Amino acid sequence: MYGFGGTIVRINLETGEIRRSPTPESFAREWLGARGFVAKTIYDEVPRDADPLGPENLFIVAPGVLTGSFAPCGSKLGFGCVSPLTNGHADSNMGGHLGPEIKYAGYDMIVFERISPKPVYLFIDDDTIEIRPAGQYWGMGSLDLETRMKKDLGEDFQIATIGPAGENGVGFACITHDFGRQAGRCGVGAVMGSKRVKAIAVRGTKSLPVHDLPGLTKHTYDIIQRTKPHPNMEPWQKYGTALFVSWANEHGCFPSRNFQTTYHEGWEGISGEKLAEEVLVTHKACFGCWMNCGKYSRARIPGKPDTYLEGPEYETIALCGGSCGMTDIHHVAYANYLCDNLGLDTMSGGNIVGFAMECYEKGIVTKKDLEGHELRWGNIDDFEHFVGMIAARRGIGEVFAHGTREAARKLGKGTITFAEQAKGMEFSGYDTRWYSAQLLSYCTSDIGAHHNRSWAITADIELGQDTPVGKAPVVIYLQHIRPLFDTWCCCRLFWGELDVTPEEHTDAIRYLTGWDMTIEESMRVSEKIWNLTRAHYLERNGGPGRKHDVAPLRQLEEAIPNGPAEGKKVGSENFEYMLSDYYANRGWDAEGNPTREVLETLGLPHVADNLEKRGLLGRPIPGGIPKVRGQKLKPKAM
């Protein structure tokens, strides 16, 4: 088989048994890799009542079809499991260099089963696979450990690590690689930690079999030549994602003080320009990338040691910065470093600290709870102490260690109304009160409120920010196209920023694998995965689906108090309208349950059977399901 490493590895951590099997080509084509491999394997193999941090959950590492292929930025690597944060399907991915290295060692998926009796790390050197003791590394920070393991094993090993938060089962613990690339979301680091796997170290020196090497080489060369002079290249190289802080602030979607408002006083201090002026050390690229949007930085704060980190990127600035009331880019960079080294997702982490700061402001959390410390807006010392409590699950840190939804459940006192999350996953760095399509995206997502499942902000602008009409089909299209990049495993920035079309990516798959892959087939795979993970969520959490697609009350009914979006809110009626429109356009019933017709159309009849057995199958749609589910945004006529 072309384009893949050729082998799936299963590791029983309890017994130490390592099993290898050939990657079936039919499986590879049907699911394409990473998110697809994870969705299929988790659905088929993890019992519906399995504890996400227990032995029956699986922890999966899987590159995708384009990983390591020299297609534009085929750098990505997927991680998957059942999420301890949402209790549903989880997949999260990272760039860097580990994904290609795994493929060059010959592997398409690594499945960790059961729980190791002692801390271990996975060692792969081409055909050598070993489970090695990691007691000497247990307790170390993610970044510190990567430095240490590079010394111990050699610079040519690519390494992924978890920090103390992952060891301790914090619900939003992440996995770190390349000193700042994270599989951040869904708590994949907690599941890796629950298996007592502290790190993964891989060296791969084999070549990847390519069906048409001259064709793929020319294809990629032409894209490089075409995109080098692209107008968007230089600003991205210079500033990366941080540049959008000012825009988000000016357009009423930047979260400030736990989303209390969307205009952040002092935003200039944490802007992209300030990052470039104050903390940027150098630019950094993932495998196969000529954009270099990664920013390697140094935080300098009097009284604290200088710290080096990758970032902060937009999302971290929005959530550790704006949402925690910070106004100094050094403080945001330091918060980024703290989260990275503790092994906390900066997005959920920043969101949760902001939530806790509002609880402190309201007197719900007190100085006594905080071991004599405070939790003031914009205070980096308070931030540092509190994330330490969370990572250790110490004192009130335990309350917040499982996300805002769970914290609000424990705290009570109406805190759920300002817990900005969907399905237990904290919002990305966009307030949605003037951007209803984005709210719909967050709340209908299979993994919760993550912008990479669907980023609909510009769709809101194009379709009208004050109307819910016409949003649902566009959100569905975005929910198929954006996560497709997490399935192919190449960076979506070349699509979003440099006009490399999805069709050009399927052309690359064709050159690589010899398959007659089209964008239509890839989009069908993406829709199939979406329906499968929806069914998985319902089978684990019960139905109907509609009861899970819930928006935070702040986004629905609390008008933005100031700034460019003053007075804006989505409104419950508008949200319910969008939900109904969304289900109809997906071919689901009015309660948000997938129907047999749509599941069979996508080749998932057994999933329909499973849902039916559990009373979760959607009622047939009078007149049938839409022939095409989802609609690409058509800009209004000029």
Next chain:
Amino acid sequence: MVIYLRSGGRLRERLRPDVDQYTRRVEVGGSPTLREILSAMDIPLALVAFGFSDGKVRRLDYRPGDGEVITLQPPVAGG
């Protein structure tokens, strides 16, 4: 005076390039801001995150000089 606006992606559809595939030549009177220029061209301001010229970010209140080439960057998600 004349300025040159460049953009890719969706903004390019709005910009309607006439110099090369990314660039449009625009004649303006006086010394207008980028905001005023874009408004006159009926380009929604919310779809322009910022301008970029000579290696620097240009906000919408920036007043371009004669012959200046400005890249218009659309808002995107990331990070």
